[in-house]
Every structure is written in structure tokens, then in C-alpha cells.
Amino acid sequence: MTTVRTFVQDTAVRGPDNGRYRGEIQPGWDIGGNANGGYMLAIATRAMIDASGRPDPVTVTAHYLRPGGVGPVGVDTEVVKSGKRFATVRANLISLAGDTERPLMSIIGTFGDLDSSVHNDPELVTAAPPELPPFAECTHRMGGSGDTVAPDFSRRVDLRLHPDDSFLDGRKSGKASLRGWFTFPELGTEGTLDPVGLIQATDAFPPTIFNVDLPVAWVPTVELTSHVRARPAPGPLRCVFTTRFVTGGFLEEDGEVWDSTGRLVAQSRQLALLPRSV
Amino acid sequence: MTTVRTFVQDTAVRGPDNGRYRGEIQPGWDIGGNANGGYMLAIATRAMIDASGRPDPVTVTAHYLRPGGVGPVGVDTEVVKSGKRFATVRANLISLAGDTERPLMSIIGTFGDLDSSVHNDPELVTAAPPELPPFAECTHRMGGSGDTVAPDFSRRVDLRLHPDDSFLDGRKSGKASLRGWFTFPELGTEGTLDPVGLIQATDAFPPTIFNVDLPVAWVPTVELTSHVRARPAPGPLRCVFTTRFVTGGFLEEDGEVWDSTGRLVAQSRQLALLPRSV
Numbered sequence: 001m002t003t004v005r006t007f008v009q010d011t012a013v014r015g016p017d018n019g020r021y022r023g024e025i026q027p028g029w030d031i032g033g034n035a036n037g038g039y040m041l042a043i044a045t046r047a048m049i050d051a052s053g054r055p056d057p058v059t060v061t062a063h064y065l066r067p068g069g070v071g072p073v074g075v076d077t078e079v080v081k082s083g084k085r086f087a088t089v090r091a092n093l094i095s096l097a098g099d100t101e102r103p104l105m106s107i108i109g110t111f112g113d114l115d116s117s118v119h120n121d122p123e124l125v126t127a128a129p130p131e132l133p134p135f136a137e138c139t140h141r142m143g144g145s146g147d148t149v150a151p152d153f154s155r156r157v158d159l160r161l162h163p164d165d166s167f168l169d170g171r172k173s174g175k176a177s178l179r180g181w182f183t184f185p186e187l188g189t190e191g192t193l194d195p196v197g198l199i200q201a202t203d204a205f206p207p208t209i210f211n212v213d214l215p216v217a218w219v220p221t222v223e224l225t226s227h228v229r230a231r232p233a234p235g236p237l238r239c240v241f242t243t244r245f246v247t248g249g250f251l252e253e254d255g256e257v258w259d260s261t262g263r264l265v266a267q268s269r270q271l272a273l274l275p276r277s278v
Numbered sequence: 279m280t281t282v283r284t285f286v287q288d289t290a291v292r293g294p295d296n297g298r299y300r301g302e303i304q305p306g307w308d309i310g311g312n313a314n315g316g317y318m319l320a321i322a323t324r325a326m327i328d329a330s331g332r333p334d335p336v337t338v339t340a341h342y343l344r345p346g347g348v349g350p351v352g353v354d355t356e357v358v359k360s361g362k363r364f365a366t367v368r369a370n371l372i373s374l375a376g377d378t379e380r381p382l383m384s385i386i387g388t389f390g391d392l393d394s395s396v397h398n399d400p401e402l403v404t405a406a407p408p409e410l411p412p413f414a415e416c417t418h419r420m421g422g423s424g425d426t427v428a429p430d431f432s433r434r435v436d437l438r439l440h441p442d443d444s445f446l447d448g449r450k451s452g453k454a455s456l457r458g459w460f461t462f463p464e465l466g467t468e469g470t471l472d473p474v475g476l477i478q479a480t481d482a483f484p485p486t487i488f489n490v491d492l493p494v495a496w497v498p499t500v501e502l503t504s505h506v507r508a509r510p511a512p513g514p515l516r517c518v519f520t521t522r523f524v525t526g527g528f529l530e531e532d533g534e535v536w537d538s539t540g541r542l543v544a545q546s547r548q549l550a551l552l553p554r555s556v
Contacts, residue, residue: 058528059501059549061339063366063388065359080370080384081343086500088341088384090368092358106358106366108386110341110500114526121552122492124454124524176402214400222364222388223337225503227549230526245542246402248392248508250336252545264523267530269547271337271505274399 006186007156007197011042013050013075021047021075022096025068031151034067037105037221038203039153042196044093044107047075049196052087052111056195060109061225068104071097086112114195114231129258130179130240132162135189138181139163157204158185158236167210176208176243182257183236192234201237202226202255202268208243209251209274216274219251224270226255235260249274284464285434285475289320291328291353299325299353300374303346309429312345315383315499316481317431320474322371322385325353327474330365330389334473338387339503346382349375364390392473392509407536408457408518410440413467416459417441435482436463436514445488454486454521460535461514470512479515480504480533480546486521487529487552494552497529502548504533513538527552 010029015021023046029039041062049057074094081088093105132138138160161168162179182201183193193201203226207219238258243251255268288307293299301324307317319340327335355369371383410416416438439446440457460479461471471479481504485497516536521529533546 059341061386061501061503063337063358063386065361065366080341080381083343088343090384090386103358106368106386108339108341108368108384121527122494122524123526124487124490124492124529125522126454127522176404209402212402214402216400223339223503223505225339225501225547227501227528227530229523229528244403244405245507245545246400247542248401249399250505250507251402252505264525267523269503 004186007184007200008194011039011046011196013043013047016051016077019076021050021077023073023075025070025073027070028152028156031153033069035069036153036204037064037224038200040068040093040105041107041203041224042200043073044075044091044105045109045196045199047077048089048091048107048109049111051077051079052089053082054087054111054113056112056114056231057199057228058086058110058112059225059227060107060199061223062105062107063223064105064221066102066104068095069097071095073104086110114228125264129238129262132179132181132238135160135181135236158183159204165211172213173211176212177241178205178208178211179240180205181236182239189236190234193232193237195228195231198228198232198257198266199226201239201257202266203270205239205241208241208253209246214246218275219272220275222271222273224268226266226268228266230263230265232259232265233261233263237265246274282464285462285478286472289317289324289474291321291325294329294355297354299328299355301325301351301353303348303351305348306430306434309431311347313347314431314482315342315502316478318346318371318383319385319481319502320478321351322353322369322383323387323474323477325355326367326369326385326387327389329355329357330367331360332365332389332391334390334392334509335477335506336364336388336390337503337505338385338477339501340383340385341501342383342499344380344382346373347375349373351382364388392506403542407516407540410457410459410516413438413459413514436461437482443489450491451489454490455519456483456486456489457518458483459514460517467514468512471510471515473506473509476506476510476535476544477504479517479535480544481548483517483519486519486531487524492524496553497550498553500549500551502546504544504546506544508541508543510537510543511539515543524552
């Protein structure tokens with residue numbers, strides 16, 4: 001019997017016990033043996049939410065220290081301030097596999113209740129969601145039936161690239177940008193991502209610069225900041241990631257995540273390294 | 279005798295003593311009695327640089343916990359990882375004024391040597407510095423001789439807004455964006471900002487939304503992330519700050535800082551609150 005595990009199950013934590021939460025980097029979330037960073041951050045964020053006593057992440061920043069492999073992890077949390085509206089928590093995600101504890105990621109986040117936002121406050125939006133073919137018609141699914149080289153990770157998420165941005169068929173768009181749909185396979189077309197799923201969405205897509213002619217094979221993250229702007233409505237999310245500056249061995253990736261009602265639900269930026277050419 | 283104090287002097291720290299650096303929020307860096315956030319972050323960053331053993335901040339994220347007033351502060355630092363290329367440090371900036379120690383800001387940063395970047399690596403830039411009148415011709419200087427309502431802070435920095443973006447004369451541009459020059463008065467037109475000065479530049483401008491018709495008087499920062507992409511060349515910096523999403527009581531401000539050679543030297547994003555209308 002095959003048990004289909006879900007994102008929520010695979011990012012669960014228990015505790016705390018003497019201030020430490022415990023979780024597990026589960027098999028199948030890796031890219032070439034290293035767990036996806038957004039997935040590791042999701043585990044840590046669940047512990048930080050619990051420590052904060054608030055339902056939602058509002059802004060989370062992770063510094064990526066080391067690659068993580070399958071096995072037990074700890075999340076050591078510390079509440080820096082618990083205020084009326086927000087609580088700020090810092091945490092280290094620590095590998096407990098092997099003899100030596102090794103920090104994989106160091107995180108700071110501010111948590112609150114997104115439902116308490118005043119939605120009739122003045123709003124101003126000067127951008128629109130990315131244009132995408134309908135979800136069902138997006139066949140450039142990473143890890144889909146036609147894709148035999150995709151990493152394991154791409155089978156745990158349902159990530160469908162805009163056909164014009166898909167380098168999967170060997171054609172680069174020439175622009176350091178990627179548009180696509182994102183959800184989890186277990187949610188189908190109607191399920192709703194939780195805010196931690198939004199954070200996963202902001203670090204799940206392939207590197208933007210795979211669409212331009214730069215001699216790079218991998219783009220390690222130094223730092224990722226994700227803002228959760230609202231809880232999403234049901235259904236897959238429209239995402240766009242863009243890089244404007246590849247300079248001095250660094251690049252940024254700016255992300256936007258929009259829900260099915262056309263509302264911006266998350267915004268992200270990561271600083272990544274352009275490994276030196278060989 | 280009037281002594282002209284400089285940004286470098288006013289952000290200096292000493293120590294560490296039992297793991298704590300000490301500094302001082304100096305008079306004159308406030309806006310209505312509260313020290314500017316970028317200035318407080320600059321003090322903390324100096325301590326973190328020392329703790330990291332590396333010359334430059336690469337990416338720094340601060341969560342703003344409480345307003346800070348004039349007086350002694352501590353910076354409690356902890357090196358999370360010291361690697362070959364980077365060191366990651368977290369810190370709390372703590373007010374030591376009064377009987378109770380109170381955290382003002384919690385920060386995480388990754389530090390390295392910006393000179394070690396390989397400048398002949400492939401580069402890709404799809405944006406240009408903001409167009410500005412020459413520095414000398416930019417007369418819309420906050421805190422300049424014609425400005426009697428500017429906060430004290432605006433006299434410690436030399437911040438000159440693009441005339442089209444300057445709401446100082448009561449005309450809003452209608453776009454949630456601000457362009458302008460930034461340096462410190464003590465540097466004149468030839469002096470060079472250090473990387474900590476770049477971080478100050480990313481949280482020194484008035485709120486972008488002062489240029490649109492929203493009923494707001496203040497925009498408290500929740501979180502600021504600044505990436506230092508290169509050490510700047512001598513001379514004032516061209517800056518642009520833009521907001522695209524005011525939603526659910528939150529807004530982001532995206533900043534770019536360019537040096538006199540037309541190189542992007544810093545990039546920033548902050549998440550701020552749109553206080554509820556009264």
C-alpha cells in the first residue's frame with residue numbers, strides 16, 4: 001500500500017521539549033540529494049508559529065547555512081518580543097543526523113493574525129498577476145509524466161511553467177524570469193494552501209537565470225525573505241519570479257504569488273550566488 | 279565651538295565586553311523624537327561586522343520592535359556560522375536607557391568581503407539608475423535652508439529629492455515612488471560612503487506613499503532587508519524607492535541605490551504598516 005504524504009504532514013513538528021521543536025526532513029523533497037530550501041524553511045516556520053502563539057507568518061527571513069539531507073532536525077526558537085499585534089521569533093534549524101549538531105538555516109520572523117488586517121483600509125495596487133494559460137492546459141509540469149530528469153522535489157509540488165518560460169524543452173526565453181502555477185498535488189484544483197505553503201511557493205521554482213545564456217548550473221541561496229500579505233483563496237497560485245541584477249557574483253530573485261481571486265498573497269526576494277565559472 | 283559629528287562617529291561601537299558591544303543613539307538622528315531606523319540598524323551592523331570578522335555586510339535583515347530614543351544601547355551578537363566565504367551573525371539592539379533593558383531591533387546578517395567578488399563573472403543588468411537633475415541643482419533638499427518643518431534627522435543626511443517627486447511644496451506626484459540623491463553632509467560631493475552608509479541610505483527617505491492620496495501620516499517599518507551588492511565609488515548616490523502594493527494594511531518599499539559610476543550598490547525591501555485610518 002502506498003501512502004500519499006502531504007506537505008502539511010511532511011513539514012510537521014512536535015514539541016517543544018526544553019525549547020526545541022523536532023521534525024524530520026522527509027525523503028522526496030530534495031534536488032540531487034539536498035532538501036529544497038523552501039521546504040526546510042517551512043518546517044522551521046511551523047515551529048516558529050507555535051512559539052509565537054500567533055496563527056500566521058507575516059515576514060520570514062532565512063539565511064541558508066548548509067545543505068540539508070533526509071533525517072531528524074531540531075528547531076531552537078526564541079521569542080524576542082511578544083507585542084499586542086505581532087510577535088517576533090528567531091530560530092535555528094539544526095540537523096540532528098550524525099554525531100554533531102549542525103545549523104542548516106538561521107531564521108527571524110514576525111508573526112500575527114492576517115485576518116485582523118483591515119481589508120477596507122485604503123489599497124493601492126499598480127501591478128497585475130502574471131498571464132498564464134489555464135492550469136489544466138499548462139502541460140509543462142516539472143516532474144510530470146513527460147519529464148524524466150526532474151528532481152524528486154518537483155513531484156512533491158505541482159509546478160506548471162508558462163510554455164514561453166519553460167526551458168524544459170531546451171528553449172530559453174532570453175529573459176531572467178519564470179511564470180507558472182503552483183500548488184501541492186494533494187490539493188487538486190480546489191484545495192487551499194496555508195500560509196506556510198505560500199512560503200514554500202516562494203522557493204520552489206527553478207532559477208530565473210536558467211532562461212538566459214549564462215554559464216551556470218546551480219544558484220545557491222544566501223538569504224530569502226518572504227512576506228505573506230494575505231491568506232490565499234482556494235485553488236492553484238499564479239507566480240512570477242524575476243531577476244534584474246546579476247552583478248559581482250550575486251543575483252536577486254523577486255517573487256510574487258497571486259491567488260485565484262487576483263489578490264497578491266506573498267512577495268519574496270532572495271539573494272543568491274552565481275557560482276564562479278569553471 | 280561647534281564640533282561637526284559624522285555618520286561614522288555617531289554609529290561607532292566599542293567592545294565587546296562579555297559578548298555585548300556598546301554604542302549610543304546620538305541626538306539629531308530622530309524624527310519627532312524617535313531615532314531613524316536605518317541609523318539604529320547602522321549601529322547594530324557595525325557591531326555585527328566586528329563580530330563576523332569580515333569587512334562587509336552582504337545582506338542584513340532587521341525586525342523593528344520598538345522606537346529608540348537618545349541614550350546608550352547594547353548590541354548582543356552571536357555568530358551562527360563562520361564559513362570560508364561568509365559569516366552569519368544574529369544580534370539584538372537593546373536600549374540601556376532607563377532601568378529595564380528593552381530590545382529595539384532584532385537583526386540577522388551575512389557578512390563577507392565584497393572585494394572578493396569576481397567582477398569578470400558574467401553580468402546581466404536590465405535596469406538603469408533613476409534620472410535625476412545634477413546633485414548641485416537638486417534644491418529640494420530635506421532639511422535645507424528653505425525647509426523649516428523637516429525633522430532633525432534630515433540635517434544629518436544630505437538627501438535631495440527629484441523636483442517631480444518632492445511633496446515638500448505640497449504637490450504629490452500621484453505615484454508611490456521617490457527618487458533622489460543621498461550622501462552625508464560631511465562627505466561633500468567627493469566623499470565615499472562605506473557599506474554601512476549604504477544601509478543607512480536604504481532607510482532614510484520619506485515614505486513613498488506621501489506622493490499619493492492616501493490618508494496616512496506615518497508608516498512604521500516591520501522589517502527591512504538590505505543587500506549590499508558592491509562598495510560604492512566616491513560621490514553622492516542615486517536612489518529610488520517604489521511601492522506597488524498597499525494591501526491589507528501592509529505595504530512594501532523597494533529600494534535601489536546606484537553609485538556615481540552607474541553601478542547598483544544596494545537593493546532593499548521593507549515591509550511597513552499602513553496605520554488604520556482614524
